[in-house]
Amino acid sequence: MPVALDAMGGDNAPEEIVRGAVTAYRDHGVPVVLTGVEERLGDVGGLAVVGCTEEIGMAEEPASAVRRKKDSSLVRAAELVRDSKACAMVSAGNTGAAMVSALLRIGRIKGIYRPAIATPIPNLVRNPTVMLDSGANAECSPAMLAQFAVMGALFSRARYGVERPRVALLSIGEESGKGTSVVQEAHRMLEAVGAREFEFAGNVEGRDLMKGTVDVVVTDGFTGNVALKSLEGSLKFFIETLTGVVITNDETKSAGGVLFEYLAPVMEALDPDNVGGAMLLGVDGICVISHGSSSAKAIASALRVARDLAATSLLDELRASADPEVGAAKH
Amino acid sequence: MPVALDAMGGDNAPEEIVRGAVTAYRDHGVPVVLTGVEERLGDVGGLAVVGCTEEIGMAEEPASAVRRKKDSSLVRAAELVRDSKACAMVSAGNTGAAMVSALLRIGRIKGIYRPAIATPIPNLVRNPTVMLDSGANAECSPAMLAQFAVMGALFSRARYGVERPRVALLSIGEESGKGTSVVQEAHRMLEAVGAREFEFAGNVEGRDLMKGTVDVVVTDGFTGNVALKSLEGSLKFFIETLTGVVITNDETKSAGGVLFEYLAPVMEALDPDNVGGAMLLGVDGICVISHGSSSAKAIASALRVARDLAATSLLDELRASADPEVGAAKH
Numbered sequence: 001m002p003v004a005l006d007a008m009g010g011d012n013a014p015e016e017i018v019r020g021a022v023t024a025y026r027d028h029g030v031p032v033v034l035t036g037v038e039e040r041l042g043d044v045g046g047l048a049v050v051g052c053t054e055e056i057g058m059a060e061e062p063a064s065a066v067r068r069k070k071d072s073s074l075v076r077a078a079e080l081v082r083d084s085k086a087c088a089m090v091s092a093g094n095t096g097a098a099m100v101s102a103l104l105r106i107g108r109i110k111g112i113y114r115p116a117i118a119t120p121i122p123n124l125v126r127n128p129t130v131m132l133d134s135g136a137n138a139e140c141s142p143a144m145l146a147q148f149a150v151m152g153a154l155f156s157r158a159r160y161g162v163e164r165p166r167v168a169l170l171s172i173g174e175e176s177g178k179g180t181s182v183v184q185e186a187h188r189m190l191e192a193v194g195a196r197e198f199e200f201a202g203n204v205e206g207r208d209l210m211k212g213t214v215d216v217v218v219t220d221g222f223t224g225n226v227a228l229k230s231l232e233g234s235l236k237f238f239i240e241t242l243t244g245v246v247i248t249n250d251e252t253k254s255a256g257g258v259l260f261e262y263l264a265p266v267m268e269a270l271d272p273d274n275v276g277g278a279m280l281l282g283v284d285g286i287c288v289i290s291h292g293s294s295s296a297k298a299i300a301s302a303l304r305v306a307r308d309l310a311a312t313s314l315l316d317e318l319r320a321s322a323d324p325e326v327g328a329a330k331h
Numbered sequence: 332m333p334v335a336l337d338a339m340g341g342d343n344a345p346e347e348i349v350r351g352a353v354t355a356y357r358d359h360g361v362p363v364v365l366t367g368v369e370e371r372l373g374d375v376g377g378l379a380v381v382g383c384t385e386e387i388g389m390a391e392e393p394a395s396a397v398r399r400k401k402d403s404s405l406v407r408a409a410e411l412v413r414d415s416k417a418c419a420m421v422s423a424g425n426t427g428a429a430m431v432s433a434l435l436r437i438g439r440i441k442g443i444y445r446p447a448i449a450t451p452i453p454n455l456v457r458n459p460t461v462m463l464d465s466g467a468n469a470e471c472s473p474a475m476l477a478q479f480a481v482m483g484a485l486f487s488r489a490r491y492g493v494e495r496p497r498v499a500l501l502s503i504g505e506e507s508g509k510g511t512s513v514v515q516e517a518h519r520m521l522e523a524v525g526a527r528e529f530e531f532a533g534n535v536e537g538r539d540l541m542k543g544t545v546d547v548v549v550t551d552g553f554t555g556n557v558a559l560k561s562l563e564g565s566l567k568f569f570i571e572t573l574t575g576v577v578i579t580n581d582e583t584k585s586a587g588g589v590l591f592e593y594l595a596p597v598m599e600a601l602d603p604d605n606v607g608g609a610m611l612l613g614v615d616g617i618c619v620i621s622h623g624s625s626s627a628k629a630i631a632s633a634l635r636v637a638r639d640l641a642a643t644s645l646l647d648e649l650r651a652s653a654d655p656e657v658g659a660a661k662h
Contacts, residue, residue: 124572135503138511172466172556180469180553206560210568222511223557225503226550229537230561237541238569241455245593252593255586262576262583 002048003306004086007036008055008073009093011293014041017092020299021047028300030307033086035076052076055093058292062096066104074098078105081285087310088286090277090302092294098287099136099280106285109315111322113141115282116148116221117289118155119228120275124266125212127160128275131170133221134228136280140220142185145169146193150321151281152216153198158314159279159305162215164199170219170227171203178203186218197321206230235270273298276305281318286310333379334637335417338367339386339404340424342624345372348423351630352378359631361638364417366407383407386424389623393427397435405429409436412616418641419617421608421633423625429618430467430611437616440646442653444475446613447552448620449486450559451606455597456543458491459606462501464552465559467611471551473516476500477524481652482612483547484529489645490610490636493546495530501550501558502534509534517549528652537561566601604629607636612649617641 005021007014014036022045024030033048034041037055054072056065066075074093078101080086089106091098099115108115117136120128132148132155133140140148149167156165169187171179176187187203194200201214206227209217219227246256268274277290277298288306290298336352338345345367353376355361364379365372368386385403387396397406405424409432411417420437422429430446439446448467451459463479463486464471471479480498487496500518502510507518518534525531532545537558540548550558577587599605608621608629619637621629 138503138509138514170557172469172553172560178469183469183553206557206562207564207567209561210564219557222503222514223554226501226537226554227557227561229503230540230558231537231565233538233541234562234565235569236538238566241597242573242590242594245590245597248593251589255589258582258586259573259576259590262579263573266572266576 001085001087001310002031002033003303003310004033004035004077004080004089005299005303006073006077006089006091006093006098007034007041009091009098010290011058012295013092016294016296017299018042018044019296020294021303023296024300024303028304030303032303033080035073035080037073050076050080056097058094060094060097062094062100065094065097066100074101075105078102081287082106088288088306090288090290090299090306092290092292092299092302095135095289098289102280102283102285102287106283106287109282109284109319109322112282112318113144113147115280116151117278118152118281119278121209121228121231122270122275123210123212124269127156127162127215129209129212129214129217130156131209131217131219131224131228132281133219134224134278135221137221139222140182142182142189145182145186145218145220146189147322149190149193149216149218150197151318152218154314154317154321155279155281156215158309158312158317160215165215166201166213167194167198167216167218168201168204168208168214170206170217170223172205174203174205176203182220190218274301277302279309284315284319286315332416332418332641333362333364334634334641335408335411335420336363336365336630336634337404337408337420337422337424337429338365338372340422340429341621342389343626344423347625347627348630349373349375350627351625352634354627355631355634359635361634363634364411366404366411368404381407381411387428389425391425391428393425393431396425396428397431405432406436409433412618413437419619419637421619421621421630421637423621423623423630423633426466426620429620433611433614433616433618437614437618440613440615440650440653443613443649444472444478446611447479447482448609449483449612450609452540452559452562453601453606454541454543455600458487458493458546460540460543460545460548461487462540462548462550462555462559463612464550465555465609466552468552470553471513473513473520476513476517476549476551477520478653480521480524480547480549481528482649483549485645485648485652486610486612487546489640489643489648491546496546497532497544498525498529498547498549499532499535499539499545501536501548501554503536505534505536507534513551521549605632608633610640615646615650617646
C-alpha cells in the first residue's frame, strides 16, 4: 500500500513536496499517492494522484478548516488511510489541522485519552530522544502523561529498535518532589508503570534534552512545544552567528572552509530534514507530521519513516497497550 | 551601605566567591560585607565579614534548611538587608533557599502575590530579554502572570533604562487563543494592564527568546525554567561540538584560532558571567541570585548589578505598583 502525502501542505508546497515524493519513490522505492489540486502539482513523475479542490492554509483555525474543507488535500489524505487505500499519511501543513483530520477521519485508538505529537530530538551520542507531547495538548492530566510514556516507549522501540527504552519526565529538578502537582503525580504513576513497560529514568531538565541520555521524554504539549522551539531558536542563533563570523573576510572564509569539512557531518546529524518528522501517536493509523518549512529531502525522509513504521507492529502494540481488557489479560 | 554577599553559597564557594568580592571592591568600588564561616574564607582583602557557623548546601531542601540553619551565611545575608545594614544581598547558593531566606527575613512587598525570579537572556541585538518567572513558582494564576509583567517592566526600566518596555507572554503560538487556559486568561489581563504600564507585545514562542525582539517575557516558573535550561543546554552543546571540531588537528586548530578572534566578542556578550545574575522580584529588598557555577567574574558582576539596582527607585516603584491604594490613586 502507498503512503498518502498531502501535496498542498507546507511553506514550500506543492513544488517541494512533490519533489520529495518523486525522490522517495525513485531513490528509495517508497510508493506514494499524492492528494492535491491536480493542475497545480506540475510533473508528479508518474505517481498516483487523488485530486481535490481545496487546501488548508498554515494559519487557518484547525477544527473549523477541517470541518469546512471536506475536499482538502489534508482531509483526503486521512481518508485514504481510513479506507485502507494508504498505509500511512504524511503532511507538512498546518499541524493542528493534520491532527484534527486524523482524529476525525481515522479516529483515536480505543482507550487512548488524547493523541500526542512525538518529536525526535537528535543528539550526537545515539538514537534521537523522542519528546512527547510536543504541542497537541496544552493541558495534560497525570494519566495522560503516563500514557504518553507508554506510547513513546513503543514508538522508540519500533522506530529505533531500542529494546527497553529509558523514559524520563521533564521537570525543573531531579528530585521527585519538583515541578507542578501534575508532574509530581505523573512521577508516581511512572514509577508504577515503568517497571513493566520501560525503564523509568526519573526526571530530566531542559538542559538534558540534547544529551542523548534517555530515549523518551514525557511532558505536556505546552512545555514540550516551548522547549522544542527554545532548542530550535538557540541552534539557529548559533549557526547564524557562526556563519556571520565566517563571512567576515577572506581569512575567516578560508578558516571556515577548513572547519566546515568536520562540522558538516555533525550538522547533517542534527539537521531536522534528516530526522523524518514527528509522529502523531494515539490515532488509529500512521500519521507523520513534518515541519512546515520541510524541503524535498525532509519530505522524502518523512515518507520513508512512514512506510517503515507502517511495516512494524507499532499500531497493534499501541492498541494492545491502551485496551484495558488486553492490558488485564497481559499482566 | 555595602552589598551583603553569601560567601558560602555556590559550587566554587568560598574561594571563588571571595575573589569576586575582592575584585568588585578593588576594581569597581563596590562595598561588600561577606557572610561566612570566618576560618574558611581565606584572605578577604580587608572586606567586612559577618561570621556565622553554618552553611546551606546546594541540594538541601530549602524551607527546612532555612528554618533549621538560623546561623547560616545565606540567612545572615538576608538579615543584613532586613536590618538596613546592607543595601542588597547576593548569593550563588541554593536558589530555593535564597528565596525562602529572603521571603522569611526580608518579607514580601505588600500586595505582591508571589516573588518571581527574573533572568536576563542575552542576545546580540540590544539589552537582554528578562524572563520571569524562571523557577520560583511552578504553578501560577493569570493574576500572578499579570503582576510578573508589571514587575518585569519596572525591572527592565531600572536595569537597562528601557523607557517603555515591550512585554510578551510565552505561549505556543502568536494568536491570543493559543496555550493553556491560564495563559489565555493572562493574555486578556495583559491587554488590559499593558496599555498603561508597558507595551504588551502579545505572545512569543520559545524560538523568540534569543531574538531580542522584546524586553520582558512572562511565564510560569515551570515553563520558564525548562525554557532557560533548554537554551543553556543547546548553547553548551554547540560550544562543545565546535570545540571538539577545532581540536581535531593542527589545521583545524589554526582555523579555529582565526575564527575565535571574531567569535570572542560574541561569546563575551552571551557569557552568563557577564549578565550579573537573576533577580528575585517581589521581596522587599534587592536580592540577586547568581548561577551555582558562578566564577569570581560572575560574582563581581552580580555585586555591581546589586549595588546599581539599590541606587535606583526600583523598590519604591515595585511597592507602588503592588499597593492597591497607591494604584487607585495613580490611575
